[in-house]
Amino acid sequence: MDFNTPAWLEQMIAHTTWRDLFYKLAEAHPDCLMLNFTVKTQDTRGRSRLWSTACQQLEVFSRVLRTSLSTLLDGGEENLEKNLPEFAKMVCHGEHTYLFAQAMMSILAQEEQGGSAVRRIGQEVQKSAHERGHDASQITLALGTAAAYPRACQALGAMLSKGALNPADITVLFKMFSSMDPPPVELIRVPAFLDLFMQSLFKPGSKINQDHKTQVHPHSGLRCQCRRNVEEEQETHCKSNFIMIN
Known part of the structure; x- marks a missing residue:
């Protein structure tokens, strides 16, 4: 006692x-x-x-x-x-x-x-x-590396909060990650964000916004960036350039 x-x-x-x-x-x-x-x-x-x-x-x-x-x-x-x-x-x-x-x-x-x-x-x-209907996207981003990249944080946070991809925000991220000095790929390696990609690209019945002619390239490019960095980190742990799927 x-x-x-x-x-x-x-x-x-x-x-x-x-x-x-x-x-x-x-x-x-x-x-x-x-x-x-x-x-x-x-x-x-x-x-x-x-x-x-x-x-x-x-x-x-x-x-x-x-x-x-x-x-x-x-x-x-x-x-x-x-x-x-x-x-x-x-x-x-x-x-x-x-x-x-x-x-x-x-x-x-x-x-x-x-x-x-x-x-x-x-x-x-x-x-x-x-x-459960809770928006924890801001907490997720705050605990990661997003705070150091406010533009990317704003674009990613907006899509996570709405639970839907947005052509303008996708383009912002695409341009940042295809630049000579891209943010760390961990920023977009968020399961909820990747799920949105999978649904928009591969879910039967879903359609990519036809008004945004080049949207398919940022979509595919960001997906490629996530996967390619994983493979290269395992082999060389070196920083890689961005590859866009044509």
């Missing part, structure tokens, strides 16, 4: 009925210091079961996030598919939880060991947020 934890509180949180009551009271009265202390105490005892309450406590949420992320990473593909929806639900509880979780995952994604797996989880959560 912790020195600052009253004995009567220890006895109460040992029972499921009282624990559930404390969680409900904490949700109804988030500013109550006694209830906040109780929630943290229950989390310390391994009893933090209601994420909606944990999400209101940064200290508690960070613990739950760390534990949940470790579970996803250590359990293999089958475990990932099984638990990812619940993990995404927790992260998408609110804007503050989404920002905190994505910021942490963007840092972990830079690690050589396990970084790619964390990046994938972050992308899946981003997709889940979009499916």
Whole structure:
């Protein structure tokens, strides 16, 4: 028992009925210091079961996030598919939880060991947020390299927010990436953005805007840029020139 934890509180949180009551009271009265202390105490005892309450406590949420992320990473593909929806639900509880979780995952994604797996989880959560009707495009761009390229950020952000490609914005990106000093390709290597490309180019029934005669070239060119850079980074890690599909 912790020195600052009253004995009567220890006895109460040992029972499921009282624990559930404390969680409900904490949700109804988030500013109550006694209830906040109780929630943290229950989390310390391994009893933090209601994420909606944990999400209101940064200290508690960070613990739950760390534990949940470790579970996803250590359990293999089958475990990932099984638990990812619940993990995404927790992260998408609110804007503050989404920002905190994505910021942490963007840092972990830079690690050589396990970084790619964390990046994938972050992308899946981003997709889940979009499916729930949340526009997280600005957070996605802010955590990447987009801030250093305001024109590209504006063009990309507009299309991600609307969930549709725009000829003018595509042309802006195309010209930037076909220049002698292009932005890093990671800027446009966003799953949601690539999905828009796939739908516009290959989905049955979809048509490219006929009023924009050259739109097909920027579309194909940007797709080529994403793929070509991946291949060349793996082989030479050198900066490459842009190739446009004719």
